[in-house]
Each structure stands twice: as structure tokens, then as C-alpha cells.
Amino acid sequence: MKGISYRGNTICFGKYALQALEPAWITSRQIEAGRRAMTRNARRGGKIWVRIFPDKPVTVRAPQKHVWGSGKGSPEYWVAVVKTRVESFMKWVE
Numbered sequence: 001m002k003g004i005s006y007r008g009n010t011i012c013f014g015k016y017a018l019q020a021l022e023p024a025w026i027t028s029r030q031i032e033a034g035r036r037a038m039t040r041n042a043r044r045g046g047k048i049w050v051r052i053f054p055d056k057p058v059t060v061r062a063p064q065k066h067v068w069g070s071g072k073g074s075p076e077y078w079v080a081v082v083k084t085r086v087e088s089f090m091k092w093v094e
Contacts, residue, residue: 002023003023003084004083004084004085005020005084005085005086006053006066006082008086008087009085009086009087010087011023011087011090012087013016013049013090013092014048014049014091014092015088015091016090016091017087017088017089017091018034018086018087018088018089019085019086019087019088020082020083020084020085020086021084021085022084023081023082023084024051024060024062024082024083025056025058025079025080025082025089026052026054026079026080027054027077027078027079027080028054028077028078028079028080029077030034030038031050031052031088033055034088034089035048035050036064037088038089038091042091046091046092047091048090048091048092049087049089049090050058050088050090051074051086051087051090052078052080052082052086052087052088053082054078054079055078055080056078056079056080056081057075057077057078058071058075058076058077058079059071059073059074059075059076060076072079077090
């Protein structure tokens with residue numbers, strides 16, 4: 001995954017944001033862990049926006065006993081493709 005994000009790299013909501021420094025796949029579990037950590041930190045005094053969504057399924061195929069024609073496999077987990085300089089979480093603290 002190459003390139004720099006030219007859209008979604010400014011703070012639209014709130015005062016603070018987390019920005020990706022390198023391209024990566026972020027799993028739905030990682031997104032949820034980040035959201036929980038920010039919610040715990042903000043306590044009741046803030047609002048949090050999550051700007052990324054895991055919409056790409058990742059399938060894992062069994063490496064042994066492979067039979068031709070068995071298909072691609074079922075989705076194991078979901079990821080969000082994030083480019084460099086994408087603002088993923090935004091936070092407003094009162």
C-alpha cells in the first residue's frame with residue numbers, strides 16, 4: 001500500500017486527533033481497543049469520533065490438506081485500510 005492520503009487528513013471534529021504515520025491494516029479489534037482507551041481517558045467530559053471503518057474481509061485458508069476448488073474461505077476478521085496521514089480518531093474535551 002503506497003501513497004499519502006490527501007483526504008481525511010485534517011481535524012474536522014474536536015480538538016485532538018490520532019494520525020497514521022505509515023500505511024497499515026487496522027483490525028476491528030484494534031479500533032475498538034483504541035476507542036475504549038479514549039473513552040476511559042475522556043470520562044464523561046468529551047465526545048469521540050471514529051473516522052475509519054473495517055470494511056475489508058481477510059480470509060485465512062487452511063494450508064494443509066488443500067483440495068482444489070474449495071473456494072476462498074470464510075472471513076476470519078475485518079480490517080480498515082489506512083494510508084499515511086489519515087486522521088483515525090478525533091476527540092473533543094470540555
